[in-house]
Amino acid sequence: MRNDGKLAHEFSIGNAEDQARHAEMMRNMPAMKHEDPNTVSLEPGEQARLSWQFLGNDTVVFSCNIPGHFEAGMKHALAIGQN
Ligand SMILES: [Cu+2]
Numbered sequence: 316m317r318n319d320g321k322l323a324h325e326f327s328i329g330n331a332e333d334q335a336r337h338a339e340m341m342r343n344m345p346a347m348k349h350e351d352p353n354t355v356s357l358e359p360g361e362q363a364r365l366s367w368q369f370l371g372n373d374t375v376v377f378s379c380n381i382p383g384h385f386e387a388g389m390k391h392a393l394a395i396g397q398n
Pocket residue numbers: 323324325379380381384385389
C-alpha cells in the first residue's frame with residue numbers, strides 16, 4: 316500500500332473488537348505508532364507491504380485508527396470465509 320495523501324494514515328486489519336480497542340488506545344496516546352504484524356503506519360508518500368492470511372469465517376475490519384480518522388469513515392468491514 317502507498318499513502319498518496321497529505322496526512323499520515325494507518326492500515327490495520329482486525330475484527331471489530333480489536334479495532335475498537337486499538338482506536339481507544341490511540342485516542343489516549345495519539346503519538347504512538349503501530350508497527351504490528353496486522354498494522355502499518357504510513358507518512359505521506361511512504362509505502363509498505365503487509366501480508367495477511369485470512370482463516371475461517373469472520374468479519375474483518377480494515378481501518379485507520381489515527382484519532383479522528385476511523386470516526387471520519389476510514390474503515391471497511393468485510394465478511395470472509397464460507398458464511
Ligand atoms: Cu487515516
